[in-house]
Amino acid sequence: MSLFSDNIRVLRVRQKISQEKLAESLQITRGRYVKYEDGTSEAPYEILKKIARYYHMSIDLLLSVDIRKIDIQHLLKLENNRLVLPIMVDHQGENYIEVVTQKVKAGYLNGYADPEYIESLQQISLPFLGPGKHRGFPVEGDSMPPHEDGSIIVGRYVERLGDVQDGKTYILITKTEGMVYKRLNKNKKNALVLESDNNFYPNYEVRLSDIIEIWEYRCNIGRTDKKQELNEIQDLKELILDVKREVNEIRKNKQ
Structure with missing residues (x-):
């Protein structure tokens, strides 16, 4: 059996959902779902997305993390895209x-x-x-x-x-x-x-x-207390001011 099949079985049992009800929510037959849960068949991408959305959990977690070893409450649930981000919290x-x-x-x-x-x-x-x-x-x-x-x-x-x-x-x-x-x-x-x-x-x-x-x-x-060099910025400001002065002089001469 795969980690994915173990995970979807654990999640289903935790939420006390029957295979029949879950298959109905995924719009597939119970027989087809059972193959995913017992590891005899791999779920296609579209079914992976449906299962991830059903449990409000990312596909990454379903495929690569042993759900039995983590506290679901320590996962940050996001809106809309239904991804789950692992977070750590202190005692407070x-x-x-x-x-x-x-x-x-x-x-x-x-x-x-x-x-x-x-x-x-x-x-x-x-x-x-x-x-x-x-x-x-x-x-x-x-x-x-x-x-x-x-x-x-x-x-x-x-x-x-x-x-x-x-x-x-x-x-x-x-x-x-x-x-x-x-x-x-x-x-x-x-x-x-x-x-x-x-x-x-x-x-x-x-x-x-x-x-x-x-x-x-x-x-x-940062790790440094080095004074930030401002010479280049100051030089640029002075250059711009010089250009402005020259433009003003040209305008005056034309008048």
Whole structure:
């Protein structure tokens, strides 16, 4: 028997639902459903989606996590898409902030839906962040100054794509790019445009179908007290002022 077949049996028994009633809700015969539960047949994608929606649980969890080992109450239920996000809470019921360090970053794409993996992450508490589910992610490179390589960006989970605001920064977890921190623009129908604050790096697109998670920037945890260099910004301002003065002089001479 597969993990999936064990999971759907456990969920059905927990909710005290008969195989006949569940099959009826899925719009299939009881005989067909029984094959999924006893592991003699694999459920097609359309049936997987129906079962996931029925239990308000993600397909990832149904296929890859032993439901018997987790507390369903410690899963964050989301609206509309009916996905389930593993979360950790303290004794007062407040959400911990799990921190995805550089050391465990590579495993996040496989473990983001696994409560055991999420529980293994380092945890901190930042009460000033307010409501919402927060998580920390490492920054790489120099594409998003002033955030430096090695800093941690704490983001708030975005439940709906419609909540993404043009020009704001987000951590994206994608199938193709992995984990990235960029400024987003929704000027494409089926894709997001990712922009770096460092102009050296070109913009690029990520298809909506490739996006796994989006986390809105809330705060930065850095490791340096280095004074931010403002010389380049000041030089640019002075250059613009010089151009304006020259334009004004040209206009005066023409009058």
